[in-house]
Amino acid sequence: MDHPIEALVAKRADSLVATLLDSVRIPSVSLTGEGIAEAVAFLRAKLLAWGFDVEVHETSSQPIVYAEIGPKDAAFTWLTYGHYDVYPADAKQEGWKTNPFEPVVDGDRIWGRGAGDNKGQHLALLHAIALYRELHGELPIRIKVILEGDEETGSRPLPEFVEKHRDRLAADLVVYSDGPMYPNDQPALLWACAATSASSSTPRARSATSTPAPTAAWRPIPRSNSSTCSRRWSTAKARCWCRARATPT
Numbered sequence: 001m002d003h004p005i006e007a008l009v010a011k012r013a014d015s016l017v018a019t020l021l022d023s024v025r026i027p028s029v030s031l032t033g034e035g036i037a038e039a040v041a042f043l044r045a046k047l048l049a050w051g052f053d054v055e056v057h058e059t060s061s062q063p064i065v066y067a068e069i070g071p072k073d074a075a076f077t078w079l080t081y082g083h084y085d086v087y088p089a090d091a092k093q094e095g096w097k098t099n100p101f102e103p104v105v106d107g108d109r110i111w112g113r114g115a116g117d118n119k120g121q122h123l124a125l126l127h128a129i130a131l132y133r134e135l136h137g138e139l140p141i142r143i144k145v146i147l148e149g150d151e152e153t154g155s156r157p158l159p160e161f162v163e164k165h166r167d168r169l170a171a172d173l174v175v176y177s178d179g180p181m182y183p184n185d186q187p188a189l190l191w192a193c194a195a196t197s198a199s200s201s202t203p204r205a206r207s208a209t210s211t212p213a214p215t216a217a218w219r220p221i222p223r224s225n226s227s228t229c230s231r232r233w234s235t236a237k238a239r240c241w242c243r244a245r246a247t248p249t
């Protein structure tokens with residue numbers, strides 16, 4: 001039998017997908033600023049409706065949406081990240097068969113700019129949190145969410161934001177879904193621990209699984225591929241650490 005949250009996801013599938021489609025319809029292009037205000041308003045309204053405390057931080061470029069949820073005195077804190085901006089879409093040059101900002105559902109795929117980077121990922125996560133709360137009431141942990149609008153232009157305001165709010169961003173675990181692109185049929189799990197990052201930050205890391213045991217199903221990805229993951233946090237000397245576990249299936 002399905003876990004209750006899986007049953008709820010199945011029951012709400014149409015509306016969950018509809019939210020993603022609405023998000024993809026917003027052409028939030030960080031390079032030009034087009035659609036950014038609309039995307040920020042969209043996320044703010046959704047996060048508030050899902051019960052998050054929400055702040056919109058102005059930066060030297062696009063705003064950062066920051067949200068928290070869960071008990072303030074929780075023993076465990078999870079920090080996650082996503083980006084609501086997308087790269088410009090030149091439909092002709094890139095060979096789009098449909099309008100990049102008018103998403104099309106085709107079987108189990110959605111064709112639209114940002115559906116797979118990163119609107120689909122961060123909305124899946126936020127939906128999961130909202131549905132969990134609907135089923136179980138309050139969360140057992142505190143969750144902190146950063147949604148930036150400059151990932152596609154180099155995340156320039158992010159280090160300053162992290163440095164400025166490092167104490168608030170302190171977390172036991174950092175997990176997010178955004179990284180290098182691999183072929184569609186190749187799942188990827190990137191991991192990094194603050195104590196092993198090549199930076200000048202002062203390591204305060206602890207990790208239960210700093211060296212995952214190599215198995216046929218789980219091999220650490222070479223450091224060069226994990227730099228995107230670790231750079232953002234190490235550059236800003238964020239006081240956070242991450243650990244990753246892989247459960248081969």
Ligand SMILES: [Zn+2]
Nearest residue numbers: 117118178179
């Ligand atoms: Zn991305």
